[in-house]
Amino acid sequence: MRKREREITEPSEILAILDECKILHLGLSDGDQPYVVPLNYGYLLEDGKLTFYLHGSTEGYKYEVLQKNPKVSFAMECGVIPFEGTAACQYGMSYRSLMGKGTAKLVTDTDEKQLGLSILMKTQTGKDFSFNEKLVSIVNVIKITADSYSAKKRPLPPKTSAGN
Secondary structure, rough: OOOOEEEOHHHHHHHHHHHHHOOOOEEEEEEEEEEEEEOOOEEEOOOEEEEEEEEEEEOOOOHHHHHHHOEEEEEEEEEEEEEOOOHHOOOOOEEEEEEEEEEEEEOOOOHHHHHHHHHHHHHHOOOOOOOOOOHHHHHHHEEEEEEEEEEEEEOOOOOOOOOO
């Protein structure tokens, strides 16, 4: 990370980002062509190990790409607030973000699919849901095991009075 003063290492702050964000931008690589898709997610963060669960229809381009190359990247952001400055280069955005790399796999075990969907719904809604085999059979669940991740923030700049 280039700007170390923006790095977030406190586990509670990382959890806050994972809880506040609702969309994960999943980066895939189809040969020499990158592909990014926004998805809802669920997560587990245990002993510093981060796992994501994503879901979607039972077929599509992202699954074709994952079969060829399970290496992925991901990014998410929250708390985005634009701010102004007195000059163009002083304008910017306040935010908190998390990004990383990992390995994705299609979950085929019914019990793990049920678990992944329950985790996803808990992350997205704060509520507990359960899924029967019929519901699980009509969706795909992707599990991402993060190899590495980092979080950072850019706070709003301090307010200055006019003329300063």
